[in-house]
Amino acid sequence: MSTLARRLQPIYAPLLHPKHSPRIQCALRGNQPKCTRQFHASASTLDLAYDLHDNGGKATGAPILILHGLFGSRKNNRSISKALARDLSRPIYAIDLRNHGDSAHDKEHNYTVLAEDTEAFLKKHDLKDATLIGHSMGAKTVMTIALRNPECCANIIAVDNAPVDAALASDFPKYVEGMRRVEEGKVRSQKEADKILEPYAPDLPVRQFLLTNLIRPSPSEPLKFRIPVRTLANALDDMADFPFNDPDQARFNRPALFVRGTRSHYVSDETLPIIGRFFPRFELVDVESGHWVISENPEGFRKAVVEFLQEQE
Structure with a gap:
């Protein structure tokens, strides 16, 4: 990786995170009951609107899905999708998550149903060995997918969010x-x-x-x-939550890249131990930006993604 990257070894600090706290405290002890989060299946998944960027048919590698953040849409990722399709020769599916863009609306909006919709999209389009990229809300969605169903993707890239319950910015x-x-x-x-x-x-x-x-x-x-x-x-409280809180019960052992903005508070150093427990093969890259990493510094983000994915080839 570039000099901006810090390759981190797996961190197995015995830590969990309380709801809506920016700090990771609450140590696991002895034979206390494990903390688990109950999952429920939604009544049905929603079809997701998307744009396919394949560099004029020249991009034929493994697919990449890119998921936007809260209040965003696939249009926000049009430029970076075209650039990555060109640089990596891989088709990019830029998706509108439910209740955003041109995708359908539903009163249920949490990371479980967002993950289910995206998993259904992968299955419907028969997308194998995919890379899942997500920013903010999209980042927690791809993390949720990876921990729910590790076999459904080759790797993930989480942009400026962490697998913790932490209050959204005011x-x-x-x-x-x-x-x-x-x-x-x-x-x-x-x-x-x-x-x-x-x-x-x-x-x-x-x-x-x-x-x-x-x-x-x-x-x-x-x-x-x-x-x-x-x-x-x-749904704002649900967007602050994360549906997993026990790394001993869910872990993604494939490569994961965490990209954070240098002027953002969403991925503090205090969250790194829990990231390491859920994603033991994670790497971290700092990009000069605030929370809106992709729009604020598209070139820095592009370089980080290209270098990470080229390492996996």
């Missing part, structure tokens, strides 16, 4: 409130929407990102968000 509830205000305002233009959203999302790039979800259902109707804002607002 910005996310503000974004939701701002989007609600936009819809209540029955705005007719992006400019109106931006003005309403500004107090809730002061950074222009963030507002532009959120407003990519704004659509006009018909010429006579006001603008509205194509994502189900209320459903996702109700």
Whole structure:
């Protein structure tokens, strides 16, 4: 790996993480009962919208799936998908997760159902030896898939998130409130929407990102968000959780790359021991960016992914 990478040996510190804590505390002792998380099967999986980037048919290697973060869509990953298809000669499936982009909506939104949808996508399209890449919400989704069903992918790349229960940044509830205000305002233009959203999302790039979800259902109707804002607002606690909390019961022994932004708090040094227990073959790369690694530093992210995957060949 490049000089930005730190190859870490497996870490088996006897640690678990309490819900919504940025620290890993709670040691396992003696013969105490193991902590387990109950899984439930959803009533049905949803078909996922996607774009296939295959470098004009020249990309014929093992497939790569790339999953966006909360409030995002496959369109956010269009440029990086094209670049990776070209550099790696591998087809890239950029996916819209449920309740995002052009995929179907459902009131249930947690990492178990997100994983089930993606596993069904892999099966439907007969995708073998896939690499799963995910940012933020997508990162926890690919981690969940890897721990639920280690045989369904060759390796994973988790971008700026860790396999812990940890509170989301306080910005996310503000974004939701701002989007609600936009819809209540029955705005007719992006400019109106931006003005309403500004107090809730002061950074222009963030507002532009959120407003990519704004659509006009018909010429006579006001603008509205194509994502189900209320459903996702109700899912914020689930997005902070992680559905595994015992590395002795679930472990992914295949290669895993964790990419974190140098100015982001989502993958602190304190989370590294638990990452090492769930993913004993993990590597870590720091990319100069905040939480939005792929959009803030696409070249740094591209280099990290290409070097990691070329090592696996």
